[in-house]
Amino acid sequence: MTSDEQQRPSWDEYFIMLAKLAAIRSTCIARQVGAVIVMNKRVLATGYNGPPSGSAHCIDQGYCYPGLVNCDASKTLPSRAIHAEANAIAQAAKHGISTRGASIYVTLEPCLSCLKLIISAGISEVYYETAFNTQENISLRDTFISEGLINLKQIQLSKTSLEKAILLLNDPASSRLLTTDAT
Numbered sequence: 001m002t003s004d005e006q007q008r009p010s011w012d013e014y015f016i017m018l019a020k021l022a023a024i025r026s027t028c029i030a031r032q033v034g035a036v037i038v039m040n041k042r043v044l045a046t047g048y049n050g051p052p053s054g055s056a057h058c059i060d061q062g063y064c065y066p067g068l069v070n071c072d073a074s075k076t077l078p079s080r081a082i083h084a085e086a087n088a089i090a091q092a093a094k095h096g097i098s099t100r101g102a103s104i105y106v107t108l109e110p111c112l113s114c115l116k117l118i119i120s121a122g123i124s125e126v127y128y129e130t131a132f133n134t135q136e137n138i139s140l141r142d143t144f145i146s147e148g149l150i151n152l153k154q155i156q157l158s159k160t161s162l163e164k165a166i167l168l169l170n171d172p173a174s175s176r177l178l179t180t181d182a183t
Contacts, residue, residue: 009161011041015105016129016155017165019084022046023107027057028081029064030072031108035084037092037123039102045095047088049081085114089121099123108132109152112140119149126152 009017015036023034027050037044051057058064064071064080071079082090085106092099100122104110109132110118118126131154133141144150 007160007164009158009164012105012127012153012155013157013161015043015103016107016127016157017161018043018046019105019107019129022048022084024048026050026084027059028071029058029069030079030081033084033106033108035088035104035106037088037099037102037104039099044097044099044102045088045092047084047086047091049084049087051080052082055080083111083114084108085110086117089117089123092121103127105155109154112137115141115144115150119144124151126150127155128152129155129157 015038019034019036021034022036023032026032026034026048031049033049035047037046058071058080063069065074065077068074068077071077071081085104088104089099102123103125104118104123105127107129109128109130110126111132115126141152145152
């Protein structure tokens with residue numbers, strides 16, 4: 001094996017990849033987003049965006065609202081989805097897990113509402129893959145940062161980590177064990 005094949009993803013890459021896996025559970029038509037709350041390198045809770053429990057899923061209906069392909073198509077109707085960050089925080093609360101001092105890894109930079117919720121939940125660090133906030137939101141976001149309420153950092157997966165993840169997702173580890181044992 002070469003050193004590239006033996007290289008492990010950083011912890012940040014690992015948790016972003018877990019958030020990406022959570023995102024595949026999303027039932028949102030507009031965009032799939034995942035979140036993972038972590039403390040001391042231990043996953044506390046995960047979440048993905050979609051409607052509240054018990055409500056019809058957009059992908060099952062084929063639309064968000066009758067006549068709209070997705071929630072982004074309307075300037076007046078609110079999104080039906082609970083954001084991934086809010087769902088992860090709700091899962092932690094539902095199971096009595098404190099998020100004070102934790103970090104959250106998200107596939108999409110949190111909107112201002114979620115950022116305020118994250119701060120209120122005691123989460124001190126946000127790691128995200130894709131930027132989201134518009135220019136008008138950035139000044140308030142930056143105020144929260146300058147007040148020391150939150151730290152934000154964009155994470156980009158290395159090509160090596162991404163390729164290794166794809167390879168492992170396509171090739172079950174158990175099949176390699178069987179091959180190794182047989183030789």
